[in-house]
Every structure is written in C-alpha cells, then in structure tokens.
Amino acid sequence: MQIAKDTVVEFHYTVFEGENQLESSKDGAPLAYLHGHESMLPGLEKALDNKSADDSFSVELEAKDAYGPRHDNAVQRIPLKHLQGAKVWKPGMTALVHTDQGQRQVTIIKVGRFNADCDLNHPFAGKDLKFDVEVVSVRAATSEELSHGHVHGAGGCGH
Template sequence: MQISSNSVVQFHYTITENGTELESSRQGDAMLYLHGHNQMLPKLEEALQDKNAGDTLEVTLAPVDAYGERKADAIQSVQVKHLQGAKKWKPGMVAWVNTDHGERQVTIVKMGMFKADVDTNHPLAGKTVTFHIEILSVREATEEELAHGHAHGAGGHQH
C-alpha cells in the first residue's frame, strides 16, 4: 500500500546535520502518524507521499522547512517548578514546559534558585537537517483513528 491521505505510517528516522547524528528513533519505538493530518513537518510529509513499506529515503530540509530560524529574542524567565524532565538542571539541558499552546521544549540558558532563563527556540532551530527514513509499515486508518485525528499504536489508544 502506498502512503496517501488517511494512511497510518510507521517509520524509523535519524536526523543528521553535516553527517553528525542529532536524534534517532532507532533505540526506541518507531514513529507512528496519520498521513495528511498535519502531524509532522509539511515538507517531510510531502516527501513520504506515495512511498511504500520497505522504502528508505533521505530528505534534507533548510531551517525554514524544518524547525525554523533561530530567534535572538527567544529567552524567557520561568519558575524552576515548571521545568519537567530532570530533578537537577544545568545550562544546555533540554526541559519541557507546559504552555497555553501545549508542551514545549526549551533549553536551559541560566539557572537560579527559583527561576531559570530558557531559550524557547526548538533545539534544532537554525539547522539544515537531513532525515534518514525507513518506512516499516503502511495501512489504512481505522474509523476510530480518523475520528480521533491521530494514529493508534499497538494495544489501541490510551485516552
């Protein structure tokens, strides 16, 4: 089956910049998404269109098509109690913060006793990245997945 709108696609990925690995799903679970429902980078989804299980591909994206350009004014001060992901924080670490727009990754710039200065740019902002994709499976979405607007993994949904 070819990837098309309303397909559930499972794949492994590795993201590199100039040949250096930045992130990979290979040490854990493969990614799963509902194609055509704006659940991933648009140019990456476009490259996956019409591919099949077993296909591999490389897609290089400029910052504007990947995680955006870095914004110099993206430093904010947040209370340490709102940082999620570790118990002790140091500059350079990535944390999660709940915002009005959902969870967001931030990078610690400076730590204080009660507040931290964080960079709200995505950790990969400003980078030209290459996605190395291996498509594991492609199937039609179930009616339930379409109604929920996302793919369900093994064992169904957890909501």
C-alpha cells in the same frame, strides 16, 4: 500499502546537520504519526507521501522548511515545576513545556532555585537538516484515530 492521507505511518529516522548526527529514533521505537493531519514537518511529510513499508530515502530540508529560523531574544524564565523530562536541570538540557499552543521543546540556559531561563527556540531551529528515513509500516487509520486526529497505540490513547 502506500502512504496517503489517513494512513498511520511508522518510521525510523536519523537527523543530520552536515556530517553531524543530531538525533536518531533507532535507540527506541519508531515514530508513528497520522499522515495528512499536519502533525509532521511538512517537508518530511511530503517526502513520505506515496512511500511504502521497507522504503528508505534521504531528504534535505532547509531550516525554513524544517524548524524555522532561530529567534534571538527568545529567552523566558519558566518555573522549574513546569519543566518536564528530568528531575535535575543543567544548562544545555532540553525540557518539555506545555503551552497554550501545545507542547514545546526548550533548552535550559541557566538554572536558579525555582526558575530556569530557557531558550524557546527549537533545538534544531536555524539548522539545515538531512533526514535518513526508513518506513517501518503503513496501515489505514481507524475511525477513532481519524476523529481524534492522532495515532493510538495498542491500548488506545487514554482519553
């Protein structure tokens, strides 16, 4: 089966900036997403189009086609209780924050007693990236997944 709109794709990826490996999914489970529903980086989704299970390829994305430019002055003070991902925070760590626009990743700059100064830029903002991709599986989405607009695991999505 080929990757097309309304298929559920699982793939492993390793991201590089130049020679420098930034992140890899290979430490854990592959990433799963619903193709054609704007839940994936557009440049990456385009490169995945028409690929099949066991295909592997590399794609280079300029910053503007990946996580966008870095914004200066994107620092915000956020209550520690709103940061997810760790119990103790240190500068340089990344945290997840829920916002009106959905979940976003922030980088801790300075930690106080109740609040942390966080850089709201995505950690990969401003970087030209190369993705090494291995397609693990492709299947048709269920009607429930299509109506929710996201992938469900073995036990559904719990809502």
